Amino acid sequence: MTMTQLTTGGRDPELSAALEAGLEEYNFAATGTTKADQDVFSVKVSDDAGALVGGLTAWTWAGLCGISMLWVRAGSREDGWGSKILLAAEAEARRRGCDRIAVSSFTFQAPEFYQRHGYAETGRTLGIPGDGEDVHMFKRLD
Numbered sequence: 001m002t003m004t005q006l007t008t009g010g011r012d013p014e015l016s017a018a019l020e021a022g023l024e025e026y027n028f029a030a031t032g033t034t035k036a037d038q039d040v041f042s043v044k045v046s047d048d049a050g051a052l053v054g055g056l057t058a059w060t061w062a063g064l065c066g067i068s069m070l071w072v073r074a075g076s077r078e079d080g081w082g083s084k085i086l087l088a089a090e091a092e093a094r095r096r097g098c099d100r101i102a103v104s105s106f107t108f109q110a111p112e113f114y115q116r117h118g119y120a121e122t123g124r125t126l127g128i129p130g131d132g133e134d135v136h137m138f139k140r141l142d
Contacts, residue, residue, distance in 0.1 A: 033062045039096065043088045045072075045081055054081045056089050065093035065141075067103040070110075082110070086117055094141050104136050111135040 028034055038061045045053040054072030058065055067089065072081045093101055103119065105111045106129065115121070119137035128134050 031062055037062055041089075041092055041096070043085050043092070045085060054085055056085050058089055058093070060093060060096050060098055063097060063099050065089070065096070065098040065101040067101065070103075082113060083117065086114075090139075090141060099141050100138065101141055102136070102138050104134050107133045107135060111137065114139075 024035065038059065040057065040059045042055060042057045044055040047053050052073065053076045054070075056070040057068045059068060060066075070082065070085060070089075072085070090101060101119075102122075103114055104125075105114060111121070114137050117139070119139045121135055122138045123136045125134040125136070
């Protein structure tokens, strides 16, 4: 008789790699896409001294762009860098063949910022962090 074992632990890179491979195999078969249809990109702004002003990381897959992170340092937030970074990311997503883009932002972060840029709320995850909410947004790229 075989013994099946369930364990709980900390970070497990081997498990993460195996889960990613399994999900990719399933997702590619379900969508008719391949690993070649996935990519990542970034937008970075540095000042004259080379210090980070802000930036964005994103992924693309099958015509969708997902913004992972967007951040601008406190002293530069009123200079319009968030908008410039977001617009550059949208242009890069279009260049990569994406016709839609998605992002999530906690209620204490910047959901209004994205909504001012044409993102529509599609839902919320309640209770993260604490009693906050994670606002999910979507935009069609013309």
